């Protein structure tokens with residue numbers, strides 16, 4: 480009994496510390512259902528930084544993929560192209576929206592296709608040592624609007 484009591488206090492201390500340290504706020508996240516015959520997908524979200532310091536997203540990991548990259552879309556010679564970026568900076572008290580035709584997250588090497596109405600877990604690693612693990616709902620291809628993100 481005594482052990483359980485201590486564990487409860489310990490856990491609540493961790494939780495309150497975590498909420499105090501939460502400078503990063505992720506919302507509106509979703510990942511696309513895998514197009515049949517492929518093993519990739521793309522994810523989008525809004526990343527808010529509630530601190531007075533800029534924060535840099537440096538890496539993204541997940542148990543279901545060993546290769547997750549940050550990408551951006553750029554215009555070159557009248558063509559929309561995408562390229563990998565090493566990091567994404569979120570300014571102090573600001574937010575960055577990852578969305579089609581802008582910054583986005585690419586998930587490669589999926590062993591299992593992502594199915595609509597399930598979710599995947601990913602961890603975002605920031606340079607302030609804050610790691611944020613989120614559940615990302617899988618949005619079905621039929622739920623997407625007609626402007627599809629082409630690769």
Ligand SMILES: [Cu+2]
Nearest residue numbers: 550561583585
């Ligand atoms: Cu991409």
